Amino acid sequence: MTSTAALIWYLVIAGPQGGMVVLPSTFDKREQCTAAIVEYQKQPTPPGWTLQCIPSASQFTNNGSAE
Numbered sequence: 001m002t003s004t005a006a007l008i009w010y011l012v013i014a015g016p017q018g019g020m021v022v023l024p025s026t027f028d029k030r031e032q033c034t035a036a037i038v039e040y041q042k043q044p045t046p047p048g049w050t051l052q053c054i055p056s057a058s059q060f061t062n063n064g065s066a067e
Contacts, residue, residue, distance in 0.1 A: 008056040009033040016048025027053070 009027040014020045027033040033053035040051060 010054050010056065011036055012052045012054045014050045014052070016046075022054075026056075030055075 007030075009030050009032070011023045011025060011027070011033055012020060013023065025036075027036070030053055037051045037053065
């Protein structure tokens with residue numbers, strides 16, 4: 001029996017003061033996450049704010065556990 005791992009992508013927003021927010025929305029593919037960033041960047045954004053797509057296996061999630 002083989003096992004397959006699937007990543008879930010999270011949209012992470014970092015503020016200028018060092019704060020970080022992981023949005024509750026998840027994406028099945030990185031392309032969906034990056035498309036959300038492109039849409040967000042069409043609006044004027046405050047200086048210092050950044051957006052990133054982080055996979056579920058990253059250090060920012062629950063120790064990389066797949067749920």
